[in-house]
Amino acid sequence: MQWISAKYFRFYRILTPSKMRVFGAIFIALALLLVWRELLVAGIVIGSVQLVGMVFLPILRTEYAVMSLVTYPIGKIVGFVAMGLIYFLVITPIGLIKKRTFDHGWVESTKEISPDKMHE
Amino acid sequence: MAVVLGISAYFHDSSACIVVDGEVVAAVCEERFTRKKHDASFPENAIQFCLETAGLNSADLDVVVFHEKPFTKFERILDTLLKKAPGGFRPFARALDGWIREKFWIEDTFRRAFPFEGKFQYCQHHLSHASAAAYSSEFALAAYVIIDGVGEKACTSIGRFEEGKLIPEVEQRFPHSIGLLYSAFTQYCGFMVNSGEYKLMGLAPYGKPLYTELISEKIVEQFDDGSIKLDLTRFGFLDDLKMINRKFEEAMGRPARKEHEEMSQFYKDVAASIQKVTEDLVIGVLTAAHQRTGNTKLVYGGGVALNCVINAEILKNTPFEEVYIHAASGDSGCAYGAALWAAGIIEEKVKAKPEQEFIGAEFGRETILSALEDLKVSYRELSESELKDEVSDALQTGNVVGWYQGRMEFGPRALGNRSILGNPTIADMKRTLNLKIKKREGFRPFAPIVLDTHFDAYFEDEGNDYARMLNVTRVKKGVTTIPACVHEDGSARVQKLSRTFNPKIYGLMERFHEKSGVPVLINTSFNERGEPMVNTPEDAIHCFLNTEMDVLVMDNFVVHKKENLEVKFEAKTYAMD
Structure with a gap:
């Protein structure tokens, strides 16, 4: 329960106000789509909530946090499966044809370290 | 004016440091603000503190420097996984998640x-x-040697420091690491990796080094050039989330101790053995560094340099004549080092001073007063002389005193500004401190602080630098008056205090000496187990109320527990480290 609560508050705070409004705008577009498809009640309810939320951000934040919390386990599972596919279908075959030992002993260090490089 | 900000993050002990015109202005660990011990998160609070202390904002910064090269580190992780595939999915999943979420994007996160x-x-x-x-x-001019778990790829590095520039020479790469070897035994003996290493060191004097040959035969081998080779089949960190595997346990002849299991003599002997083996390995590396560089002066760093028992052996067992170790030689000091490195490229001269330990947060009289008032704590403000009298009287009668003064220390050691003090002449004081406040394992010692003028009367001077608690030494034969701070083997991780280093606590100790005849106090960090060292006055008051500390001294304010038993506060339990 504590974990869920911590996650909820993390999602609640994670977006800046401008990004939160972008989230709201996407749902307004969805509401317009519903109205266009003649789902008037659903479109008006969803659209109204977003419009109020654009002014009173806690509404949008709550909506975002709840949706993120619900989709979190799905994301985790999909992520895990995707990582498994990458690891066993990409990494493992390359690894099996590479040299598989770790060298020991002293090696010369890079003498000139460039401060601008993330890799050297 | 050149302004450089150094940051370290995403492993453990995130920190920030600001250097202005080649001079260190402030440095602090993120854990002191977030109150999460060894916090590894992006050090937003620490950066903000550094900027505020320097009176600058982020737009004034010329350079921001991160303590490592992220892509090089990721390449090493990927290379390890390629060599261990199809094993190693668990570390892959964990690593990829962390790298994709935050580690690649440190610059974006900062901006x-x-x-x-x-x-x-x-x-x-x-x-x-x-x-x-x-x-x-x-x-x-000096040789430098860095020994830790692992950086990007290097586990041990040797180089030279000449005319303000660092010149790398050679390195021993992952996974053949002295730091990881010590961490593996830390886990084997039932302690947490990255925080329990000093417990293993504290446990060692209770055992005999019976297994050094076994470890040297089956687990690690050192060559004449100082390089080492681990038997990688016995370690788990290459393809699992554990340091050791079943073959490691088979080699040692017993399974790993579980965290809360009773500490048997076997594990004490193992601790003594790995301490001795590590000492020999480090001495081997340092001797190789001397041969390679020809220098007689050594600067030594990395997590392994926090092992104050090994540090004390360097002058005795290597050709080096002088050694310097920074108080934050572990990863908490990396932001400080990175900032100085970048400043060294921009500036002609970098001006870090050897005794510049107090570069953390400071809270003035008004802030302390306001914290005391807000929490409705009964207090008295005393003159300097009254304060020394009252506190030394309290110490003499066996009270435990929280001592909160001036700027916070940078690094893991309390050097007299965020300290808990006790009377070492009371044999039971170690137990009292443990019961009332620290809640540590019973085998762990408490360190003494001694007036420099009386050091020789109590401790053997082996020529080491004793100012920053980085070396142990032996308590002199016949000294029986400070039993509470002498370890099982007659050693102590002593702090030799000079007046210039910390005048306020020096004054207190002089008064305590006048009254008791003893120029020594117990000095341990101001926190309880699992809690980072206190930072703000509120943290200090909370720690005082949350434990059974008897007296709290903040600036010249004195607070007695017996006068504050009814104060309301939110009690907190910290996860044991």
Whole structure:
């Protein structure tokens, strides 16, 4: 329960106000789509909530946090499966044809370290 | 004016440090603000503190430098996984998640959090360690040696420090690491990796080094050139989330101790053995460094340099004649080192001073007063002389005193500004401190602090630097008056205090000496187990109320527990480390 609560508050705070409004705008577009498809009640309810939320951000934040919390386990599972596919279908075959030992002993260090490089 | 900000994050002990015109202005660990011990998160609070202390904002920064090269580190992780595939899925999943979420994007994270148009740069991890030690030392020419778990790829590095520049020579790469070997035994003996290593060191004097040959035969081998080779089939860290595997346990003849299991003599002997083996390995590396560089002065850093028992052996067992170790020689000092390294590229001269330990947060009289008032704590404000009298009287009668003064220390050691003090003449004081406040394992010692003028009367001077609690020494034969701070083997991790280093606690100790005849106190960090060292006055008051500490001294304010038993506060339990 504590974990869920911590996650909820993390999602609640994670977006800046401008990004939160972008989230709201996407749902307004969805509401317009519903109205266009003649789902008037659903479109008006969803659209109204977003419009109020654009002014009173806690509404949008709550909506975002709840949706993120619900989709979190799905994301985790999909992520895990995707990582498994990458690891066993990409990494493992390359690894099996590479040299598989770790060298020991002293090696010369890079003498000139460039401060601008993330890799050297 | 050149302004450089150093940051370290995403492993453990995140920190920030600001250097203005080549001079260190402030440095602090993120854990002191977030109150999460060894916090590894992006050090937003620490950066904010550094900027405020320097009176600058992020737009004034010329350079921001990260303590390591992220892509090089990721390449090493990927290379390890390629060599261990199809094993190693669990570390892969964990690593990829962390790297994709945050580690690749340190520059973006910084620029998002702090408006900044300047250069974002990257130091090497071992150069960060080396810079912290080299620029803080007074040496013009020296060899440097860095030994830790692992940086990007290097586990041990040797180089030279000449005319303000660091020149890397050679390195021993992952996974053949002295730091990881010690961490593996830390886990084997039932302690947590990255925080329990000093417990293993504290446990060692209770055992005999019966297994050194076994370890040297089956687990690690050192060659004449100082390099080492681990038997990688016995370690778990290459393809699992554990340090050791079943073959390691088979080699040692018993399974790993579980965290809360009773500490048997076997594990004490193992602790003594790995301490001795590690000591020999480090001495081997340092001797090789001397042969390679020809220098007689050494700057030494990395996590292994926090092992104060090994440090005390360096002068005795290597050709080096002088050694300098920075107080934050572990990863908490990397932001400090990275900032000095980048400043060393821009500036002619970098001006870190060897005794510049107090570069953390400071809270003035008004802030302390306001914290006391807000929490409705009964207090008295005393003159300097009254304060020394009252506190030394309290110490003499066996009270435990929280001592909160001036700027906070940078690094893991309390050097007299965020300290808990006790009377070492009371044999039971170690037990009292443990019961009332620290809740540590019973085998762990408490360190003494001694007036420099009386050091020789109590402790053997083996020529080491005793100012920063980085070396142990032996308590002199016949000294029986300070039983509470002498370890099982007659050693002590002593702090030799000079007046210039910390005048306020020096004054207190002089008064305590006048009254008791003893120029020694117990000095342990101001926190309880699992809690980072206190930072703000509120943290200090909370720690005082949350434990059975008897007296709290903040600036010249004195608070007695017996007068504050009814104060309401939110009690807190910390996860044991």
